Amino acid sequence: MxxxxxxxxxxxxxxxxxxxxxxxxxxxxxxxxxxxxxxxxxxxxxxxxxxxxxxxxxxxxxxVSGPRQRQSNSEDARPEEKSSDTSKSYTADQLDAVRRIKQCKDFYEILGVQADAPEDELKRSYRKLALKFHPDKNHAPGATEAFKAIGNAYAVLSNASKRQQYDQYGEERRHPSKHSPDNGNFEPDISPEDLFNMFFGGGYPSSNANGRMRYQRREGRERQREGGFALFVQVMPILILVIVSALSQIMVNNPAYSLSYRPSAGYAQKRLTENLKVPYYVGEQFSREFTGLNLKNLERTVEEDYVSNLRNNCWKEKQQKEGMFYRARYFGDTDLYQRAQKARTPSCAKLSEITASLHG
Structure with a gap:
């Protein structure tokens, strides 16, 4: 995709x-x-x-400019100069945003939602703020603390039991020690960084095993409480997809054309589009079914599919060639570098040719 x-x-x-x-x-x-x-x-x-x-x-x-030259032991032993985080720039808007988070009085204000905000709104707000304040994105002073505050706020409010307890303390809910000896009530089950990785890193984090286990247990309990209706809602898109796919198989005819020669499927007659001269293949009944405007519209679709395929193939050719350059550069392989220079990208060449003809 x-x-x-x-x-x-x-x-x-x-x-x-x-x-x-x-x-x-x-x-x-x-x-x-x-x-x-x-x-x-x-x-x-x-x-x-x-x-x-x-x-x-x-x-x-x-x-990528060329193969990496092998360095001497003395060069390998030379320490790297690392840039300091203090040299990274930030905008006035980023600094103002950090100050706003620091001035917030409760978790709801940190996330910018109302006290009755549903789970999906909490998630949307967290996603937006976490990306905005992540230390890799925001280098303003205090951004790391703001990022942690956002993660902690979502970790507590997304837990139904913790949120209920948190809501009981009104204006003082950010200070549980004033009204409850159990300071752990509002401790999140997962670190802000692990929470971020869970949302944007492709799965549950692995750096905090205990936090992950607590989070998974809580998720399991909440799923059980949701009952059969929630399960039906989750499965319903899959059922719809299966039904639509089955109906498509029954109701939709075979495509009118193919970009490749497929006589066994009925695409044995070669044609060329009028505009770009793109080759495509059709069946015996094609000339009777497609004439005039219908034929022009179909050939426009053929050309769009053809150009789209060229773009995808061109991208793959560039990736393969760039991969050869990378290997040559980092492993010092001069022969591979020369082969990479000579590697052809026919789809890219054809795409450039078509682009030039359209703008010519």
Missing amino acids: EVNRDEAERCIDIATAALTNDQPDKAQRFLEKAQRLFPTEKAKVLLEVIAKNGFTPRQDFSG
């Missing part, structure tokens, strides 16, 4: 920046997430580099 591919590329960008900043663990997490979303040669190569070398980056990952 296009969305998964874009998100995978974003994860790779974050990973390469982490490698440049000597953060291989963070880079590995995002590369593994990228592979789950949309496997690419680039992410595969970088994971291999990290696994084999332990990897301490000495180059900028934003481009």
Whole structure:
């Protein structure tokens, strides 16, 4: 899917920046997430580099210019210069947002929701704020503390029993020690960072086993309380999908064309679109069924499908070629680098040709 591919590329960008900043663990997490979303040669190569070398980056990952030259022992022993977080810039809006969080009086105000806000509204608010205040995104002073406050607020309010207890204390609910000896009542079951990873990292976090187990037990109890109706609501989209798919199989005819020669399926007659001269294949009855405007509309669809396939294939060709460059660069393989330079990208060439003809 296009969305998964874009998100995978974003994860790779974050990973390469982490490698440049000597953060291989963070880079590995995002590369593994990228592979789950949309496997690419680039992410595969970088994971291999990290696994084999332990990897301490000495180059900028934003481009690929040539194979990496092997360095002497004295160069390898040279310590890396690390940029300080204090040098990272931030905007006035980010600083004002941090101050707003610090001035909040309760968890509801931190998340920007009403006291009767439902679970889905809490989730939406948390997602938005967590991305906005994450230390990797917001470098304003106090952003880390604000991020933790947001995570703690959601962790408590998303727990039905903790939220009920929290709501009992009115204006003083942020200070449980004033009215209850049990300070653990409002302790979240999961750390802010682990909560963030659970939402955006592709599953439950692994760094805090005890917190994860408590969170999973709580989730299990709440699911049991929801009863059969909630289960039906969860299963209903799957049932609808199955029914629609079955109806499609029964009611929808075979496509009128194929972009590939498939005589066994009835697509044996070759045609060319009038505009871009794109080849496509049809059955014996095609000429009787498609004439005039219907034919023009169908050929427009043929050309759109053809160009879409070219874009996908071009992207894959570039990924494969870039993967060769990565291997050549980080393993010092000159022969592989030369092969990468000579590697052809026919889909990209054809796509450029079509683009030029459309704008010509």
